Amino acid sequence: MxxxxxxRERISRRIRTIHxxxxxxxxxxxxxxxxxxKIRKRVNDPVLAEKLxxxxxxxxxxxxxxxxxxxxxxxxxxxxxxxxxxxxMERITAKGVxxxxxxxxxxxxxxxxxxxxxxxxxxxxxxxxxxxxKLKDTWANGIQTYxxxxxxxxxxxxxxxxxxxxxxxxPRSIEYAVDWxxxxxxxxxxxxxxxxxxxxxxMDMWYKHVEKLGEGLLANEVDSWMTGxxxxxxxxxxxxxxxxNGPAPGYRKECxxxxxxxxxxxxLG
Numbered sequence: 001m002x003x004x005x006x007x008r009e010r011i012s013r014r015i016r017t018i019h020x021x022x023x024x025x026x027x028x029x030x031x032x033x034x035x036x037x038k039i040r041k042r043v044n045d046p047v048l049a050e051k052l053x054x055x056x057x058x059x060x061x062x063x064x065x066x067x068x069x070x071x072x073x074x075x076x077x078x079x080x081x082x083x084x085x086x087x088x089m090e091r092i093t094a095k096g097v098x099x100x101x102x103x104x105x106x107x108x109x110x111x112x113x114x115x116x117x118x119x120x121x122x123x124x125x126x127x128x129x130x131x132x133x134k135l136k137d138t139w140a141n142g143i144q145t146y147x148x149x150x151x152x153x154x155x156x157x158x159x160x161x162x163x164x165x166x167x168x169x170x171p172r173s174i175e176y177a178v179d180w181x182x183x184x185x186x187x188x189x190x191x192x193x194x195x196x197x198x199x200x201x202x203m204d205m206w207y208k209h210v211e212k213l214g215e216g217l218l219a220n221e222v223d224s225w226m227t228g229x230x231x232x233x234x235x236x237x238x239x240x241x242x243x244x245n246g247p248a249p250g251y252r253k254e255c256x257x258x259x260x261x262x263x264x265x266x267x268l269g
Contacts (some may be wrong), residue, residue: 044093146198195269
């Protein structure tokens with residue numbers, strides 16, 4: 001009779017696999033090869049299957065698509081894949097899209113050019129703080145925050161789901177940030193505090209903390225929206241430190257400690 005692993009052992013193996021795939025190149029290759037073989041089994045055309053298997057990054061180092069039936073769709077006679085690395089797009093036409101070798105006609109054309117992740121929503125608003133200091137200028141040479149919630153020279157501005165903030169399931173992450181900010185605002189009101197701003201020292205400290213947590217992660221060695229890159233956005237052509245890569249309990253512990261110190265880490269007025 002085969003010895004079956006207990007639930008605890010199965011969970012332990014799963015966590016170990018995730019750790020090795022995220023941090024060890026050899027482990028990631030093994031895991032990536034496993035997924036590549038699964039794709040080959042799901043796509044009937046072997047040439048097409050190879051085009052659908054990522055070659056420039058390992059599994060999990062870019063955002064993983066949560067799909068159901070995606071690869072099987074390429075087995076349908078009405079679905080075609082055009083590799084623009086082999087046949088680049090030249091222009092949009094009245095009928096559809098013109099590549100170097102062919103013109104494709106469409107009823108509907110969907111632009112899937114990616115998105116200005118993490119900082120895009122903040123850049124879309126012309127935030128101006130002390131002496132007219134613009135947030136986008138503060139971040140021109142790299143993102144700086146304190147706790148991922150505040151920025152120097154932008155007093156009384158709180159960010160919900162901004163850079164350097166707890167990363168994960170968005171509703172869960174936002175919930176903590178909203179509660180923390182709301183508690184801070186309530187405390188400021190009760191203590192007649194009208195001005196709240198982090199110091200440069202605290203922002204530098206937080207940056208180093210976030211940077212330390214990201215050391216060794218293979219995802220930080222790949223261009224993706226998670227490392228601040230989108231080739232369709234002029235200001236995002238190189239990697240930047242955008243995410244808080246540590247555990248959620250650790251992030252909450254840091255923020256709770258600031259609250260316990262009655263927000264003395266901030267300049268208050």
